[in-house]
Amino acid sequence: MVLLGAGCGIPAASDVRVDGKGGAATEAGVISRGSEPPTRTASGSVNETFVRNFLSAAAGEPDRAYERVKAFIAPEDKIRLQDKKGSEVALNVVRLGEAVYTDNRDRTTTVKIAVQQIGVLRTNGTLAPPVATETEYEFGLRSAAFNSDVNEDRAGLYIINPPNVLLLSDTALRQYYQDETIYFWSSDRSRLVPDQRYRPQAVPVERQVNEVVKWLVGGPSDWLRPGVVGLPDRTELINNATGGNGRWEVNLDMSGDDQNGIDQLITQIAWSLGDLTGQLELKIRNNAQPVVELGERRDSQVLYPHAASPQRFGVYDGAIHPLDFEGEPSGTVPLTPEVNRNVVSASLGLAKDRRILAAMVVAGSKNRYRLAVGTGADPVSVLSRSGTEYSAIGRPVWLRTVDNRPSRGLVVADGQLYRFDEAARMYPVPLNLPSAGVTAVAAALDGQRVALIAGGRLYVAAVNLDGGGVSIGPPRELVTSLTNPTAVDWGREDQLVVAGSVGQPAIYEISVDGALETPLKTELGAKVTHLTAYPTNRSVRAPSGVYMYEANGVAYRSSPFERIEPGRVRDIAPVPTGVRPSNPSAPFFLY
Numbered sequence: 001m002v003l004l005g006a007g008c009g010i011p012a013a014s015d016v017r018v019d020g021k022g023g024a025a026t027e028a029g030v031i032s033r034g035s036e037p038p039t040r041t042a043s044g045s046v047n048e049t050f051v052r053n054f055l056s057a058a059a060g061e062p063d064r065a066y067e068r069v070k071a072f073i074a075p076e077d078k079i080r081l082q083d084k085k086g087s088e089v090a091l092n093v094v095r096l097g098e099a100v101y102t103d104n105r106d107r108t109t110t111v112k113i114a115v116q117q118i119g120v121l122r123t124n125g126t127l128a129p130p131v132a133t134e135t136e137y138e139f140g141l142r143s144a145a146f147n148s149d150v151n152e153d154r155a156g157l158y159i160i161n162p163p164n165v166l167l168l169s170d171t172a173l174r175q176y177y178q179d180e181t182i183y184f185w186s187s188d189r190s191r192l193v194p195d196q197r198y199r200p201q202a203v204p205v206e207r208q209v210n211e212v213v214k215w216l217v218g219g220p221s222d223w224l225r226p227g228v229v230g231l232p233d234r235t236e237l238i239n240n241a242t243g244g245n246g247r248w249e250v251n252l253d254m255s256g257d258d259q260n261g262i263d264q265l266i267t268q269i270a271w272s273l274g275d276l277t278g279q280l281e282l283k284i285r286n287n288a289q290p291v292v293e294l295g296e297r298r299d300s301q302v303l304y305p306h307a308a309s310p311q312r313f314g315v316y317d318g319a320i321h322p323l324d325f326e327g328e329p330s331g332t333v334p335l336t337p338e339v340n341r342n343v344v345s346a347s348l349g350l351a352k353d354r355r356i357l358a359a360m361v362v363a364g365s366k367n368r369y370r371l372a373v374g375t376g377a378d379p380v381s382v383l384s385r386s387g388t389e390y391s392a393i394g395r396p397v398w399l400r401t402v403d404n405r406p407s408r409g410l411v412v413a414d415g416q417l418y419r420f421d422e423a424a425r426m427y428p429v430p431l432n433l434p435s436a437g438v439t440a441v442a443a444a445l446d447g448q449r450v451a452l453i454a455g456g457r458l459y460v461a462a463v464n465l466d467g468g469g470v471s472i473g474p475p476r477e478l479v480t481s482l483t484n485p486t487a488v489d490w491g492r493e494d495q496l497v498v499a500g501s502v503g504q505p506a507i508y509e510i511s512v513d514g515a516l517e518t519p520l521k522t523e524l525g526a527k528v529t530h531l532t533a534y535p536t537n538r539s540v541r542a543p544s545g546v547y548m549y550e551a552n553g554v555a556y557r558s559s560p561f562e563r564i565e566p567g568r569v570r571d572i573a574p575v576p577t578g579v580r581p582s583n584p585s586a587p588f589f590l591y
Contacts (some may be wrong), residue, residue, distance in 0.1 A: 035201035036060060037176055040072045040144075041156035047101055047109060047141060050157045055096070055169040059176035060202045062089040062123045065166055074142060074158035081162055091121040091168040092132050093515060095481065108160065109141040118170060118479050118515050124214075125180070125197030126221045127513040129476060137163050173515055176201055181494055182212060182272035183303075184220045184228040185264060186448050187464050191402045192271055192303055193228050193448045194493040195220050196512050209248045210241040212272050217252075226473025227448045227462030231265070232256055238286070246278035254284055262289060270297040304445055304539040305402060308350060310589040312548070314555060314569065315343050317582050318363070322570040325557075330570070331590065334358070334378040344369060345530065345586035347409070349398040356380050357407050359396035359420070364389040371396060371411055373424040384424040390414045394440055395530065395586065399463065399470065400447040408470055410441045410450065417441060417452070419470040432474050433459070442489045442496070445535040449512075451488045451496050458485045458498060460512055478514030482506065487531035489547065493538075497547050499528030507531070507549065521561065526552035532588045548587035555584045 037056035043049035050072075057068045066083045073081060084090075097114030104110060115137060117130035139162050145155035178199045183192035197215055199208070217237055219230035231254065238251040250269065266282055266289065273280075273294060280297075282289045311331045312323035319340045324330050333340060334348065334356040342363040349357040358374045360383075368389040374380040394412035401407065409420050410429070415437045418426040431438065435455025442451045443463075452459040452475060459475035482500030491497040494512045497520065499505070505524040510517050530550035548557045548564070555564040566572070566581040575581040 035176060037068070037172065040158075041154070043156065044153040045143065045155075045157060047111070047157070048099070050141065051099065051111060051113070052169070052171075054159060055094075055167055056172035056176065058091050058166040058168045059172045060200045065089055065091065069166055072159050073162050074144075074160045077158075077160050077162060081164055081166075087123050089123055089166070091166045092130070093118040093121050093127065093168050093170060093173055095170045095479075104140075107143070110138065111141060112136055112138045116479060116481070119513060121168060121173070121198060124218045125199060125211075127196075127198065127515050128222065130479060132165065137167070139163060170515055170517075173198065179494065179511070179516065180212070180274065182215050183268055184216075184224070184230060185268065186228055186446075187226075187466055189229065189264065191446055191448070192268060193224065193446050193462075194444075195224055195228075196494045206244050207240075208276065209243065209250065209273060210237075213237055213241050213250050213252075213269065216268065216272060223460065223473065223476035224449070224462045226471070227464050232261075238283075243278075247281070248278060249281045249283065251283040251286060257284075266292055267297055267301045270294045270301075271303065298538075302539050304400075304537055305352070308591050310534040310546070310591040312557075312587060313346070313348065313590055314548075314564065314584040314587040315345065316566070316569045316572055316584050318342050318344075320346055320348075320360075321572060321584075323564060323568050323584070323587065324570050325568065332379075333571075334380060334590075335374070336379045336381040339372075339374060339381060339383045344393075345395045346588060347396045347398060348588070348590045349400065349407075350591065351375070351404075351407055352402060353404055357398050357409075358383070359398065359409050359411070361393045361396065367391070369393045371413070371420060371424050371426060373409075373420060373422055375407065375422045384422070386420070386424045386426050388426070395532070395588070396420065397441060397443040399443050399465065400445060401465075408465070410443060410470070412438050412441050415439070417472075427469075429470060429472055431461075431472060440486070440488050444490045445493070445537055451490065453485045453488055456484050458482070458488065458496075458500075458510075458514075460496075478510065478512075480508070480510050480514050481517055482508055482510070487528050487549065489531050489533040490535040491533040491547060492536050497531065497533040499531050499549060501527075505551065507547070520547070520558065524551055530555075530586050534589045534591065546589075548589075550585055550587070553583055553585070555587050557587070 037059045038053045043053050054072045058065045070078050094115035099113045102110040117132050119127040119130050121127050140160040141157050142160050143152050144158050145152045180197045180199050181194045217235050220228050235254045238253050241250045243249050277295050279291050281291045309329050311329050314323050320333050322330050344361040346360040356378050358380050360372045361369050362372045364370045371386040372383045374383040390413040396409050396411040398409045417429045417438045419429050420426045433454050438454045440453040448463050458478045461475040462473040464471045485500035487499040489497050496510045498510050499507050505527050507521040508517050509520050528549050528551045533547035546559050564584050569584050
């Protein structure tokens, strides 16, 4: 019995961070090392390696997926796997568990593999929610040298009685695909919102522009649609995007002659092409637009125009205090002492006009709590409080905006998700979930996506801010190795930092579709009750994976990992000799 997933190179208990982004693009037409999965004979007659390679064979360009997989299947059983064509090609991505190999009297081997269904990888690069429900697959192995004189190691193995689906392991997804971020305009067209895709590494660089534009024409991922807008209906790519040597040409058949919309499309393409440099010439029905430099367009139209380097704060003896760490910016508390009292947890943010946004959970009467909100110039001196007290309130979060509209936020109170305004008025937010028991919410830096924990499950959902309200689209459940998640925040545009359990409390980084997982901290020893992260992005180049958390009443930070001692808390009175100092709690970032 073996654990096939061990091939990913990440141990079960590790603080190592692996970034899903690949290296620099190769020369045009050159396939980078590792971009194609191994061939059938690459494993010789080693069962475990052969099966791992079989579960990688579907990786690559979709039009040859069945060909690559059928090369592993015995000739007499190829008919069992029915081909699909074009957009119907879909890969069932699975997380591998234990595999049991049983040798049979006829010299074949029966393989049983436990799996967790992660999702369906479509030809448009999206990973849709899983459709299959199987938790185990069974098939057989036989030698390709059966009844012949060929050396068994050179002949290799064959799959017999194969599953009638294309399977792809999560390890192969990480190894043979480049996870990419493309962008769609929010429903009010005020900001760009990230959308995750996967591009086979076998796709040469000169086709990268073409693939990205095809993704944009095809529209956003299903779960993101309620919060964003796609390109105009019936938009089509005229021929393929062409170019090279730093100049790219895209020709679209697109309705309308709105120059502002065309200019926004250029910005959308520029950011969706990642760090690709050079000139872009966009044509609308063969009518050329002014040529733009991709890098210059990204510099002039930044994703997060008022993002800033983060400052650390925490709660100490009921008040917010700065946390000081060498080499990091450290500010002052943007609240007057009169309102900085009875604080349990807090969220401080900066609005576009540099106003302070303060949302805090404060102690009420008899172990009950209220939401307190204050906004204005630094320092905030007036707070509004919610009209109702609750037995439990989670850490509030602000939905960041790029304009001067009144700010809004989200908070969980007594198992219900609420939106709140600058006057601390709270309004229930309906969620179409099997369990109404919401325990945590986190907002992405773009303000258009949220992560939720409800009923012990992890979800993501799109936010729509049209009409002055806050509506949340149908949440998508993420399938992860973590069970019983307790806390979540956004660590990057396309990654969540999640606390839960893998037999013991742990913190993982999990992609926004649940497919890619990286252990950040294991063997915590206690359940995480509070978690906060700084969402790294392409506007502010801060170290990735920066997060803080609280477990068993003790606060910790990452990068480097250490306990947050009282000595890190600024502006506190000296503790008398013989008196044990309080523990800092509920740490958070201001940005």
